[in-house]
Amino acid sequence: MTTDFELRTRPLMPGFGVEIFDVDLKTAGSDARQKVVDLFHANGAILLRRQDMDPDDLMSFIGLFGEAEDHTQTQFTLPGYSKIFLLSNKIVDGKPIGAHNDGVGWHTDYSYKEEPVMCTMLYAVEVPDEGSDTLLADLCAAYDSLPRERQAQLDGLVLHHSYQHLMSTRQFGRMELSEEMKAANPDVFHPLVRTHPADGRKALWVSTGTVKGIVGMPDDEAQALIDELVEFVTSEPFVHRHKWHVGDILMWDNRCTLHTGTVFDDTKYIRLMHRLWVKGDKPF
Ligand SMILES: [Fe+2]
Structure with a gap:
C-alpha cells in the first residue's frame, strides 16, 4: 500500500536515502507511518532524528516493515526483547551487555542465510563524541x-x-x-x-x-x-557517512546497500545502540 500523504524530506546524498523531518514516531498517525515505510522502500535508507523510543515503541515501529527477525548471538539481546539486539561496549556486573565492534567491515546483514534480513534499524541510546560512524554504500x-x-x-x-x-x-x-x-x-x-x-x-x-x-x-x-x-x-561517490546523535533512528535496506561501522575510543566512550532486523526474502 502506498499513500499520497507527503512528508518533508531531504536526500542523505544525491539519489540515495532520505532524512525525514517533523515526524515523532511515538505519536505519528497511520498516514505518516505508512509514508515513512514507502520512503524506506523507494530510497534505500531513512533517517529520523530526536526520537524517544522505548523498546515497545521500537517493536511497534519495526512491525510496520514486516516481521522482526531473531539474532544469532542471543546472549546480547535486551532482556525480555529477543528481537532487540544491543551493540555496546558497556559492562554490567562484570559482563558485556552487547556486541562490541560488531559490524566493522563492509557487509550486508545475515547474507549467510537463504533469506537475509530485509532491513536493519539502529536506534542510538548513547553515542561517543567521535568515531562509531555508520557508512552506507548505494x-x-x-x-x-x-x-x-x-x-x-x-x-x-x-x-x-x-x-x-x-x-x-x-x-x-x-x-x-x-x-x-x-x-x-x-x-x-x-x-x-x-x-x-x-x-x-x-x-x-x-x-x-x-x-x-x-x-x-x-x-x-x-x-x-x-x-x-x-x-x-565503497568508493567515495557511492558512500554516505552517518554521524550519530542520541535519538537518531537510521534504517537501511539490505537488498540494495552495504554498510560498515567504524571504531571508536572505547577507553573514553560508551556506545549503546538498539538493533532490530526485519525478515527478508530470497534474493533474485
Ligand atoms: Fe551489519
Whole structure:
C-alpha cells in the first residue's frame, strides 16, 4: 500500500536515502507511518532524528516493515526483547551487555542465510563524541554507473556465501564452529546482481566476510573480482557517512546497500545502540 500523504524530506546524498523531518514516531498517525515505510522502500535508507523510543515503541515501529527477525548471538539481546539486539561496549556486573565492534567491515546483514534480513534499524541510546560512524554504500548507483557491457558480464554471476567461512577469518579469531552451528548455517548462494522487489532496480550486491567465492570461477580469479567490486562500490561517490546523535533512528535496506561501522575510543566512550532486523526474502 502506498499513500499520497507527503512528508518533508531531504536526500542523505544525491539519489540515495532520505532524512525525514517533523515526524515523532511515538505519536505519528497511520498516514505518516505508512509514508515513512514507502520512503524506506523507494530510497534505500531513512533517517529520523530526536526520537524517544522505548523498546515497545521500537517493536511497534519495526512491525510496520514486516516481521522482526531473531539474532544469532542471543546472549546480547535486551532482556525480555529477543528481537532487540544491543551493540555496546558497556559492562554490567562484570559482563558485556552487547556486541562490541560488531559490524566493522563492509557487509550486508545475515547474507549467510537463504533469506537475509530485509532491513536493519539502529536506534542510538548513547553515542561517543567521535568515531562509531555508520557508512552506507548505494549499490544501485554503483551498478547503474557501469557500462552496459560490464553489467552484462556481471549479471549472471552467483556468489557463494558461508557463515563457516566468515567465522574462520581473523576478524572472528578463526573460530571453529560446533556441529550444531554448522548444521544451522549451511552455505548459501545468492546472485551478485540483485533485483529490488519494490521497483526492479538492480544492485551490485557484492560483500565481504561471508563471501567465499563465485560459482564456476577459480578461487584466485573470483577473489580478485570480489576485491575489485567491493573497492568500487565503497568508493567515495557511492558512500554516505552517518554521524550519530542520541535519538537518531537510521534504517537501511539490505537488498540494495552495504554498510560498515567504524571504531571508536572505547577507553573514553560508551556506545549503546538498539538493533532490530526485519525478515527478508530470497534474493533474485
Ligand atoms: Fe551489519
